[in-house]
Structure formats: structure tokens, C-alpha cells
Amino acid sequence: MSRGRLLVVGGGQAGLAAARAGRERGWEPVVLEAGEEPVGSWPRYYDSLRLFSPRRFSGFPGFPFVGDPDDYPGRDEVARHLRGYAEWLGVEVRTGARVVDVRAEGSGFTAELTDGGAIAGDALIAASGSFANPCVPTIPGRDRYEGRVLHVAGYRSPEEFAGQRVVVVGAGNSAVQVAHELAEHARTSLAVRDRVRFAPQVVAGRDLHWWLRATRADLLPPAVLARLVTGTPVIDTGKYRRAIDEGRPDRRPMFTAFTEDGVAWPDGAWERVDAVVFATGYRPHLRYLGSLGVLDEAGTPRHDRGVSAVRPGLGFLGLEFQRSFSSNTLRGVHRDAGHVLDALSRQPRGVVVG
Structure with missing residues (x-):
């Protein structure tokens, strides 16, 4: 017997995991x-x-990846993997269906689309990710800076910056990766507020993720993890640490302001800079849920491990640290999907709980 229609907003790894767990x-x-x-x-x-x-x-x-199990897949291979998984899964996927609003209809939901259409469901999973909502900090002087400012979401390759002076802001994996490759083409600095923390990619001949699984550290709740680990480490074979130590890129404390043609460093020096690339993370992209009253003032969902704390029948997937360190990753999202769909399947309908 069917429990009803499950609307899943987003067709990436989180959305496909939700569809499978729901079915x-x-x-x-x-x-x-x-x-x-x-x-x-x-x-x-x-x-x-x-x-x-x-x-x-x-x-x-x-549905494992094809190829050497101990090698690391690239961007395009991941896209092919998702494409193949969706076909293998065989669930209904409506493409070109951008959700602009979700209304509560009795005990269920109606999703309104940009083309004017609408579709009703008995439960809904918001799995739209965060890529469309990059986070860029507010820094004095930004409005008068005449150089190029972009988030890493808009960055593709280093060649277009050849010969330029570039500052990359951030201390995570993307910041270090991008700054490292830019340094081969441009005079590049990595600007950080604290320091870059590194974690070895291979420990005692085993990939770090083997150890995370063997020790079950991958499953630690975020609150426990926060007491054990400070900041997000950059996973490294040693090449990134070595390159930064050699000044390729050089590491600087975060600049204090933009100038018309560059940045002001904490020591008071001003420097001309052609471009600033922010690798400063993302925030959940959930504006379509605004009318439901399920988000806080910052647009973050009010939830308990992916289950809405406000409205029955509503769940979230793909949030950073939703239940564990790996919640918004390929390897962790299916575990979260099972938890959220189990919870929604047990809920009574039609009662607002907050």
C-alpha cells in the first residue's frame, strides 16, 4: 500500500538518495x-x-563507481555517475521543473513551478543543495573596488588569470586547491583569518576514509565532532602543505579592506590586486520554503537531524553536518536519507508542531 506521493526538490545526490529511500x-x-x-x-x-x-x-x-576503487574521481565522472544512477534507479524525474514556492495544503504540500504549473504531494524533501547560494563576507570598500570579485562557484580554470595578481580567500579544501593551481599561472596569495589545517590523505597505507569508516568517526554527531576537531582540515598528500611552505601560493592574514584597485593588508600596506576569489562556503538554498515558516531569520531550516521541527511531512537532505561529518557527501547522504524517510513515515499528518 502506497504512503502517498513524495515530492523531492532537487535531483542531485541528495534528491536521488531521498527518492530511493522513499520508494x-x-x-x-x-x-x-x-x-x-x-x-x-x-x-x-x-x-x-x-x-x-x-x-x-x-x-x-x-551502484559503485566504475574504475580503480582506490583512485579519486573527478568532477565529470561524478556527473556521469549521478546520471547513470538516476537511470538505474528508475524513479520519476521531472527536469526543467524549478520550484519557486511551496504551499501547505491540508496535511500535504503543493510545489509551484516557474512555468506556472504545480504539483501536489503528501510529503516533501528539500534537497536542493547550496551551490546557488554562495556565501561572501562583507568587507569594507567592496563597493568601490574596480577589480574582479567572484566566488569559487563562478571559477572554472586558472588560465584566464594568467599574469595577474590574485588573492584567494578561505582555508578549506576548495580554497587551497584553487589557490594552488592559480599559483602556476598568476601571482597568488591565500588569505586566511586563522590558519590552514591539514589532514593526511593516507595514514599507514590506508586512505583517510578507510580509517573514518573503520573507527566509525564518520558517524559521530556534529556536536561530538566539534569537540574533537577545530575547523575543517584540508585533506592533503603533502603537496599542498609543501607548496604553501614554498610560497606557491604565499599565505597571508586576511586583508582588512578593499581599495579602489586592490586590498589593504593588516600591516597597513596597500597592494594592487586584479582579482579576489572567495572560497568561503555556501548556505542552504531554500527560499521556496519561505511561506511555510520553517526557516529561521537567516534562511536556515529549523530541523532535528533533517526532520523539520515545525511541519510534519517535511524533511531536508544534503545539509552540511546534518547528522554527521559526511552528511552532505556522496558517501554519507544515503544514511541520512534513510533516517529522514523513516522519521517522516512514522509521523502523523496534519499537526503543526512548532
Whole structure:
């Protein structure tokens, strides 16, 4: 017996995981994907992006990556994997279906689309990711700076910056990766507020993710993890640490302001800079839920491990640290999907709980 229709907003890794978990629990999933195919944001990431987890730990249940299990897949391979998984899964995926608003209808939901259409469901999973909502900090003087400012979401390759003076802001994996490749083409600095923390990619002959699984550290709740680890480490074979130590790129404390043609450093020096690339993360992209009252003032969902704390029948997937360190990754999202769909399947309908 069907539990009803499950609307899934977003057709990337989180949306496909939700569709699978929902179908396994008796729901009839319909995936609403704004793009032309169910591959999420992967084709829009920078060209050189590679996963830090090897193929053996990055595939989906029953659908492993093809190729050397100990090698690290690149951006385009991940997109192909998602494309193949969606076909293998065989759930209903509606592409070109961008959701602009979600209304509560009795105990269910109606999703309104940009083309004027609408589709009703008995439960809804918001799995639209965060790529469309990059986070850029507010820095004095930004409005008068005449150089180029972009978030890493809009960065593709280093060649267009050849011969320029570039500052990359951030201390995470993307910041270090992008600054490293830019340094081969441009005079590049990595600007950080604190310091860059490194974690070895291989420990005692085993990939870090083998150890995360063997020790079950991958499953630690975020609150526990925060007490054990400070900041987000850059996973490194040693090449990034070595390059930064050699000044390729050089590491600087975060600049204090923009000037008309550059930046002001903390020591008071001003420097002409052609471009600033912010690798400063993303925020959930959930504006279509605004009318439901399920988000806080910052637009972040009010939830308990992916289950809405406000409205029954509503869940979230793909949030950073939703339940664990790996929640918004290929290797972790299916675990979260099972938890969220189990919870929604047990809920009574039609009662607002907050």
C-alpha cells in the first residue's frame, strides 16, 4: 500500500538518495529538478575538482563507481555517475521543473513551478543543495573596488588569470586547491583569518576514509565532532602543505579592506590586486520554503537531524553536518536519507508542531 506521493526538490545526490529511500519505504517519489538532467551542481564546479574520497567509498548502495576503487574521481565522472544512477534507479524525474514556492495544503504540500504549473504531494524533501547560494563576507570598500570579485562557484580554470595578481580567500579544501593551481599561472596569495589545517590523505597505507569508516568517526554527531576537531582540515598528500611552505601560493592574514584597485593588508600596506576569489562556503538554498515558516531569520531550516521541527511531512537532505561529518557527501547522504524517510513515515499528518 502506497504512503502517498513524495515530492523531492532537487535531483542531485541528495534528491536521488531521498527518492530511493522513499520508494523503499512505500512512497511514490517525484523528483523535481531545475536543470536539464539529474546531476546536481557537479557540472558547474571548477574544471580540476576531484573528490577527496576514493571510488570505493564514494559510490551509492548497489551502484559503485566504475574504475580503480582506490583512485579519486573527478568532477565529470561524478556527473556521469549521478546520471547513470538516476537511470538505474528508475524513479520519476521531472527536469526543467524549478520550484519557486511551496504551499501547505491540508496535511500535504503543493510545489509551484516557474512555468506556472504545480504539483501536489503528501510529503516533501528539500534537497536542493547550496551551490546557488554562495556565501561572501562583507568587507569594507567592496563597493568601490574596480577589480574582479567572484566566488569559487563562478571559477572554472586558472588560465584566464594568467599574469595577474590574485588573492584567494578561505582555508578549506576548495580554497587551497584553487589557490594552488592559480599559483602556476598568476601571482597568488591565500588569505586566511586563522590558519590552514591539514589532514593526511593516507595514514599507514590506508586512505583517510578507510580509517573514518573503520573507527566509525564518520558517524559521530556534529556536536561530538566539534569537540574533537577545530575547523575543517584540508585533506592533503603533502603537496599542498609543501607548496604553501614554498610560497606557491604565499599565505597571508586576511586583508582588512578593499581599495579602489586592490586590498589593504593588516600591516597597513596597500597592494594592487586584479582579482579576489572567495572560497568561503555556501548556505542552504531554500527560499521556496519561505511561506511555510520553517526557516529561521537567516534562511536556515529549523530541523532535528533533517526532520523539520515545525511541519510534519517535511524533511531536508544534503545539509552540511546534518547528522554527521559526511552528511552532505556522496558517501554519507544515503544514511541520512534513510533516517529522514523513516522519521517522516512514522509521523502523523496534519499537526503543526512548532
